[in-house]
Every structure is written in C-alpha cells, then in structure tokens.
Amino acid sequence: xxxxxxxxxxxxxxxxxxxxxxxxxxxxxxxxxxxxxxxxxxxxxxxxxxxxxxxxxxxxxxxxxxxxxxxxxxxxxxxx
Amino acid sequence: xxxxxxxxxxxxxxxxxxxxxxxxxxxxxxxxxxxxxxxxxxxxxxxxxxxxxxxxxxxxxxxxxxxxxxxxxxxxxxxxxxxxxxxxxxxxxxxxxxxxxxxxxxxxxxxxxxxxxxxxxxxxxxxxxxxxxxxxxxxxxxxxxxxxxxxxxxxxxxxxxxxxxxxxxxxxxxxxxxxxxxxxxxxxxxxxxxxxxxxxxxxxxxxxxxxxxxxxxxxxxxxxxxxxxxxxxxxxxxxxxxxxxxxxxxxxxxxxxxxxxxxxxxxxxxxxxxxxxxxxxxxxxxxxxxxxxxxxxxxxxxxxxxxxxxxxxxxxxxxxxxxxxxxxxxxxxxxxxxxxxxxxxxxxxxxxxxxxxxxxxxxxxxxxxxxxxxxxxxxxxxxxxxxxxxxxxxxxxxxxxxxxxxxxxxxxxxxxxxxxxxxxxxxxxxxxxxxxxxxxxxxxxxxxxxxxxxxxxxxxxxxxxxxxxxxxxxxxxxxxxxxxxxxxxxxxxxxxxxxxxxxxxxxxxxxxxxxxxxxxxxxxxxxxxxxxxxxxxxxxxxxxxxx
Numbered sequence: 001x002x003x004x005x006x007x008x009x010x011x012x013x014x015x016x017x018x019x020x021x022x023x024x025x026x027x028x029x030x031x032x033x034x035x036x037x038x039x040x041x042x043x044x045x046x047x048x049x050x051x052x053x054x055x056x057x058x059x060x061x062x063x064x065x066x067x068x069x070x071x072x073x074x075x076x077x078x079x080x
Numbered sequence: 081x082x083x084x085x086x087x088x089x090x091x092x093x094x095x096x097x098x099x100x101x102x103x104x105x106x107x108x109x110x111x112x113x114x115x116x117x118x119x120x121x122x123x124x125x126x127x128x129x130x131x132x133x134x135x136x137x138x139x140x141x142x143x144x145x146x147x148x149x150x151x152x153x154x155x156x157x158x159x160x161x162x163x164x165x166x167x168x169x170x171x172x173x174x175x176x177x178x179x180x181x182x183x184x185x186x187x188x189x190x191x192x193x194x195x196x197x198x199x200x201x202x203x204x205x206x207x208x209x210x211x212x213x214x215x216x217x218x219x220x221x222x223x224x225x226x227x228x229x230x231x232x233x234x235x236x237x238x239x240x241x242x243x244x245x246x247x248x249x250x251x252x253x254x255x256x257x258x259x260x261x262x263x264x265x266x267x268x269x270x271x272x273x274x275x276x277x278x279x280x281x282x283x284x285x286x287x288x289x290x291x292x293x294x295x296x297x298x299x300x301x302x303x304x305x306x307x308x309x310x311x312x313x314x315x316x317x318x319x320x321x322x323x324x325x326x327x328x329x330x331x332x333x334x335x336x337x338x339x340x341x342x343x344x345x346x347x348x349x350x351x352x353x354x355x356x357x358x359x360x361x362x363x364x365x366x367x368x369x370x371x372x373x374x375x376x377x378x379x380x381x382x383x384x385x386x387x388x389x390x391x392x393x394x395x396x397x398x399x400x401x402x403x404x405x406x407x408x409x410x411x412x413x414x415x416x417x418x419x420x421x422x423x424x425x426x427x428x429x430x431x432x433x434x435x436x437x438x439x440x441x442x443x444x445x446x447x448x449x450x451x452x453x454x455x456x457x458x459x460x461x462x463x464x465x466x467x468x469x470x471x472x473x474x475x476x477x478x479x480x481x482x483x484x485x486x487x488x489x490x491x492x493x494x495x496x497x498x499x500x501x502x503x504x505x506x507x508x509x510x511x512x513x514x515x516x517x518x519x520x521x522x523x524x525x526x527x528x529x530x531x532x533x534x535x536x537x538x539x540x541x542x543x544x545x546x547x548x549x550x551x552x553x554x555x556x557x558x559x560x561x562x563x564x565x566x567x568x569x570x571x572x573x574x575x576x577x578x579x580x581x582x583x584x585x586x587x588x589x590x591x592x593x594x595x596x597x598x599x600x601x602x603x604x605x606x607x608x609x610x611x612x613x614x615x616x617x618x619x620x621x622x623x624x625x626x627x
Contacts, residue, residue: 018179018606026172033165034330040321048292048299052320056164057374060367063168067175068364075357 022073029063084236087410090419091236091426094279095253098272098427102260105267115460117191120265120467121442122352125186129358129365131270135435136349136362137369138273140167140340142221143228143429144493146280146376151401153380154388157309157317159325161377162333167370170337171363178341178350179359180511180605185351187607188600192439193347193507194447200510202596203518204451209525210503211447214344217500218440220492221343222477225429225436226250227402227490230481232422234391235406247482253426254433258474261434262467266352269434276431279424281372283409287382287421288375291412295385301378304385319381324564328553331568339497339570342507344439345432355609376405383408433474441469491549495536498552498570502528505574505581511605517595520584528577535569 032038039055046054109126111119118125127135145163152160181196190196194214198207233249260268292298302319309317316325340346353359383404388411393400409421445466450457457465506521516524538558541550553566588595 023176026176029172030169033168034334036321036326036330040326042320045299045302048297048302050302050319052158053161053374053378056161056168057371059165059168060370060374063171063370064364064367067171067360070175071360071364 018074020070020074022070025066025070029059029066032062033059084238084410084415086415087236087419087422088238090416091232091423094275094420094423095426098275098430099256099260101271101275102257102264102268102430105260105271106264108264108267108271114265115463117442117445117459117462117466118189120463121191121438122348123266123270125352126354127270127352127358128354129361132349132353132358132362133365134273134277135266135270135352135431136346137366138269138276138428138431139345139349139435140170140366140432141369141373142225142432143425144221144224145373146425146428147228147231147402147405148224149373149377150380150383150405151390153377154383154390154404155317155380155401156314157305157319158321159316159329160380161374162329162336163377164370164374165330165333166336166340167373168367169333170340171367173337174341174350175360175363177508177511178347179356181347181507182350182353182356182359183607184511184600184604186609187604187611191351192344192443192446193342193503194443196600197506197510198447198451199599200514201506201518201521202599203522206506206518206521207447208451209522210506211443213499213503213525214443215440217496218344218436219473219476220480220490220496221345222433222436222440222473223480224490224493225433226254226477226481228429229253229426231400231402232406232425234400235403235410236422247478250481251478253430254474254478257430257434258437258471261437261470261474265467266348266435266438269431269438270352272427272434273431276424276427279420280428283417283421283424284372284376286417287379287409291379291382291386291408294412295382298378301381301385305381308384325553325566328566328568331571332552335501335568335570335574336497338504338508338574339501342500342503344443345436348435348439348442379405379408386411433477437470437473437477438466440473441466444469494549494552495532498532498536498573499529501570501574502532502577505578509578514595514598515585516581517585517588517593519588519593520581523584524577524579524581527580528573531576532569532573535573539569 033056039052041052042050044051049057106114109124111124114120149160149163154160181193184190184196184200188195188199190199192211192214194207194211197210198204229250238249264271292301295301295304306319309319316322321329350359353362386408388404388407390399390401390407391403406422406425409418413421445462449465450462454461502525505516505524509516535554535558536552537548539550539552539554540547552569554569554572556563556565556567
C-alpha cells in the first residue's frame with residue numbers, strides 16, 4: 001500500500017513515521033491461518049483434540065507472539 | 081424437566097446488579113461537562129489498557145457470537161470454527177491500520193469513520209454513504225443481541241404464548257439498557273464489561289474442564305460429533321473441512337476480520353482509548369478472548385455428545401439452534417451455576433448493544449444531523465441528539481425482534497457484514513493513500529453493493545428451505561466455473577468494488593475532475609497523546625486543515 005502523499009511537514013522538525021521493517025512480521029499471523037493445508041487434518045490428536053483444532057489454537061499464540069514482538073521492537077524512542 | 085426457579089432468580093439478581101452499575105457509571109471518571117460528544121459518545125477518549133481490554137473484548141465478542149458460533153459448530157462442524165482464524169487475523173490488521181485512524185481522529189476530533197472520510201476526501205456525500213452503510217449494518221447487529229438473550233430466556237422457560245408475553249422480558253431488559261445508556265453513554269458498557277467478561281471467563285473455564293469429565297473426555301466428544309456428521313446427508317459437514325468449503329472458510333475468516341474493524345462499534349471502542357500504546361498493547365492481550373471463543377465454539381460438539389435437542393423455532397417445523405449452548409448448560413450444570421452462565425450471556429448482550437447504539441447514534445449526529453440538518457449545532461446539541469438517537473435505535477431493534485421473524489434479523493446481519501466491507505476502500509485504504517478519487521469511491525461502493533445483493537439473493541439454504549439469503553457461501557459454479565467450491569460473498573464484492581474504484585479514478589483523473597482538498601496531513605497519522613496541536617474544541621467539520 002502506498003504512503004500518503006507528503007504535504008507540508010508538521011510542526012516538528014523531523015516528520016514522524018511508523019514505518020519499520022518489523023511490521024512485515026505482522027503478515028505472518030494474517031497469512032498462516034489462511035493456509036488450510038497446514039491444519040485440515042484429524043490426526044495427530046492432542047488431549048483428544050483433532051489437529052484441526054489444536055493447531056488453530058496454537059495460531060492464537062503465534063498472533064500474540066508476533067504483535068508483542070513488533071510492539072516491543074517499534075516502541076517510540078527505540079530505533080530498530 | 082426440572083423447574084427453572086433457581087436459574088431465574090440468579091439471572092435476575094445479576095442482571096439487576098449490572099443495571100445499577102450502568103446508572104452509577106455516569107459518575108465514574110466523571111467529566112466536568114457531560115454535554116459533549118467526546119464524553120457521552122467516547123467516554124472522554126481517555127480509557128487506559130485494562131478498560132480498553134474489557135470494553136473492546138466485550139464489544140467484539142458479542143452474546144450473539146457466543147450462542148451462534150457453537151450453534152454453527154453443532155450444525156455444520158469444522159466450518160463454524162472460522163471464528164478462530166477470523167479473530168486471529170483481525171489483530172495484526174488493527175495494529176497496522178486502525179492505529180492510524182486513532183491518530184488522525186485524535187488530532188482532528190473525529191468521532192466516526194465517516195468524519196475521517198469527509199475530511200480526507202473533502203466529500204460530505206462520500207461521508208454520508210459511509211455513515212448510512214454503518215447505520216444499516218449496525219441495526220440488525222443490535223437486534224441479534226436480543227436473539228442471544230432470547231435463547232437464554234427460552235431455555236429458562238420465561239416465554240408466554242401471546243406476542244406480548246413472549247417478548248415482555250426482552251422489552252424490559254432493553255428499556256433498562258436504553259435508560260442507562262442515555263444517562264451514562266459509553267461509560268456504562270465500559271463499566272459493565274468488567275462484570276460481563278469476568279462471568280464469561282468463569283463460565284467457559286468451568287465448562288471446558290467440567291463438561292468433558294461428564295462426557296468421557298474431549299476425544300469421545302469429537303468422536304460423537306464425527307459419528308453424527310457421518311450419518312447426516314449433508315456433504316459439507318464434518319469435524320474437518322472438505323475440498324469444497326476450504327476456500328469459503330478462509331475467505332469468510334479474512335472478510336469477517338476486515339468487516340469487523342470497519343463496523344462503527346469497533347471503531348468507537350478503539351477511539352475511546354487514550355493513546356497509541358494502549359491500542360498496540362491490547363492487540364497482544366485481546367486474543368485471550370479468541371481462545372475463549374474457540375473453547376466456547378467446541379461446546380457445540382459437547383452439545384452433540386450430550387444429545388441436546390434444540391428447542392422449536394418461531395415457525396412450526398423449524399428448530400432454534402441458538403438454544404443448544406443454553407440447553408447444554410441447563411442439562412449439565414447445577415441450577416445455580418446455569419443461572420450464572422445464563423446471566424453471562426444475557427449481560428454479554430447488553431455491552432455490545434449499548435456500544436453499537438452509541439456508534440450508530442454518533443454517525444447520525446455527526447454525519448447527517450450536523451452535516452445536513454443543523455450546521456451550527458453546538459457540542460451540547462450533538463450530545464443531546466446522540467442520546468435521543470440511541471434511544472430510537474434501540475426501539476427499532478426491539479421492534480425488529482417483536483414484529484418480524486428473528487430470521488429476518490439474521491439475514492440482515494449477514495447482509496450487514498457484506499455491505500460494511502464496501503466501505504473498506506474509503507476508510508481502510510484512505511488511511512494510507514488518497515490516490516482513489518472521491519467520485520470513484522462512490523462508484524465502487526455502488527458496484528459492490530449491487531453485486532453483494534445479487535449474490536446473496538442467489539444463495540439458497542436447503543436446511544431451512546429458503547430460496548434466497550440462505551447464507552454467505554456463494555457457489556463458484558454460478559460464475560460459470562466447473563467446480564463445487566464456494567467463496568465468501570463479501571470477499572468477491574469488495575475486490576470488485578476496488579477494481580471499479582481504480583478504473584473510475586483513472587477516468588476522472590484523465591477528465592481532470594477536481595479531487596478536493598485533503599483536510600489531513602501526513603503527520604496526523606502518527607499523532608499521539610499529548611500532541612501539541614490537539615485542541616479539543618475543534619471538530620472535523622470546523623478544521624479543514626491546520627497548515
């Protein structure tokens with residue numbers, strides 16, 4: 001997606017931005033849950049749960065891990 | 081069948097308790113002056129991490145979700161589990177996209193997504209289109225919260241035969257809800273959300289640990305479900321997906337995620353938080369609710385294993401599958417705990433219903449009333465109009481449930497999810513670029529809406545014997561493809577919408593049609609709490625640009 005067209009700079013001397021290479025990591029929890037071939041199986045079961053269910057529960061942790069990491073690495077004041 | 085007195089008593093006590101909280105909420109974090117839309121409609125734009133977590137969690141994961149998703153799993157199996165990938169995908173999208181909407185709204189005092197569109201594209205007409213789409217999509221969603229409460233009331237046997245007797249408890253519940261929302265605004269659902277979510281977490285954790293011990297463990301619960309689906313004639317059910325419904329599963333998850341963050345009530349919840357970090361941290365914390373939703377969804381299988389038979393529906397010969405989870409609780413839990421569980425679902429309906437009515441009211445006030453009816457409306461006028469509109473919206477929702485077949489609301493909600501997606505090019509892409517021309521965005525919206533209606537009209541539902549609006553899974557064979565695969569309607573139509581918008585943009589640019597003046601600057605999209613340029617008395621309509 002394109003960046004908004006730059007107009008006159010804001011009052012601060014350096015224009016702010018939230019661009020960071022770390023943001024690309026956020027694509028992982030968007031793309032992985034869409035790949036049904038990874039999890040659309042009954043076996044192996046875990047605690048009685050078919051793979052279809054427990055793998056998708058694991059994706060929740062994947063999402064939490066990714067957003068937490070990106071948040072920590074892109075906090076203001078910290079340069080990547 | 082045992083009597084339900086204990087359940088009704090517990091339910092009523094908890095319900096009255098949170099109603100009291102709703103009224104007291106007006107004094108919670110009280111502002112100097114409540115007669116301002118930022119206070120009534122956005123709780124002062126000052127919610128920290130915890131409040132935002134409860135508020136947005138209570139807002140996105142509605143009572144209807146809590147009864148309808150397990151009902152879907154009960155009926156169709158794996159296809160209903162789309163709610164889990166859907167609620168995973170949404171958070172990185174919020175993190176990247178909605179955060180910009182927060183910043184630009186903070187900077188300019190925008191209250192609704194349509195405020196943003198108006199300023200960004202310099203087009204009150206496009207803003208009106210976005211506002212009306214938002215209101216139309218939200219109304220049936222509010223009505224569906226009532227369906228959630230009704231499923232619980234039905235299970236407790238609190239239903240009479242006449243139209244009035246059947247709906248009296250719901251009318252009373254909504255009258256109370258309307259009164260405290262009127263008084264306390266967004267503070268009411270924010271405070272109630274604490275109780276609601278605490279109850280839901282307790283109930284679900286108990287259910288997923290206790291129920292399997294009674295039903296022979298999760299393994300046998302899944303086996304019971306598999307046995308049911310193997311025996312059923314429907315080719316598309318089962319505990320895993322088949323070749324034909326995988327595309328539907330993923331496009332529905334993607335489309336629903338995109339739709340959810342365009343819904344006015346999600347945006348209201350996000351705009352009420354106090355800074356960017358509160359939102360970003362919440363994107364890591366909110367998935368706790370997705371975990372809960374996934375577990376709750378699986379109760380649909382537990383209901384199969386314990387031989388739940390759904391109660392009859394509104395018309396003869398149909399069943400109300402939304403009653404499966406309440407019935408499961410009724411069968412398996414001691415009466416007092418079933419009462420707690422029912423209260424969790426009932427109160428769970430109040431939080432989103434309140435936020436949705438506030439969001440719809442804000443859209444009306446800012447983008448219709450102030451834009452077209454009274455341009456010189458003061459902040460106090462805006463707050464007053466929004467309060468009254470929120471009442472009208474709730475009366476409308478109750479009328480939908482009392483006078484129309486609930487199926488009608490479910491159909492409208494299905495349409496709502498598809499049409500709200502049609503605002504994506506203006507609202508979501510608009511946060512990154514204004515390359516798309518305002519006229520082209522309207523053209524794309526018209527094309528997307530038209531195609532959506534046609535596609536949804538074409539979809540039959542053999543299970544309920546209806547010829548139209550039977551679901552959102554569109555058979556690709558209708559487009560002339562030689563396949564049995566299905567795809568989510570909204571996914572196709574938003575792509576068509578975007579394609580038309582791009583083509584018309586190229587045409588309008590070639591014709592040198594004026595594109596208007598951007599009321600925002602690049603820097604606005606990164607503004608944070610304490611930004612020196614934020615003046616709370618300025619509003620979008622009054623500040624075209626600061627520079």
